[in-house]
Amino acid sequence: MKYKLQCQSKTRQSNYTVQCNGVGIVCKNGNIRCKNHAGKSSGPKTEEGKLKSAQNIKNYNDKRNSINNKSANKVTKSIDDWSSFVQALQRKGDA
16 A cells, blocks of 8 residues: 655645645655645756756766767677677688
8 A cells, every 4th residue: 555645734724724735755854745835946046056057967968878878889799799700600601
């Protein structure tokens, strides 16, 4: 049985006596908040923050592409090894 966390925020309509009924997630500070009460970040505001954010995205994409290229290189390497193996067998069969 799955348990859903309930948001711990109190509603203003009930004069802060009734708890919000939203499905919650655990925040960094340990409180459980729904998507309406979590206060998600709206992104960097300063030029320095925007540049840092752009650099982080670039680094992430470069790292992800390098991992994908390594796996692609392994596949092509195994294909090259297989083709050289097949060629060697063909040469043995011709001899």
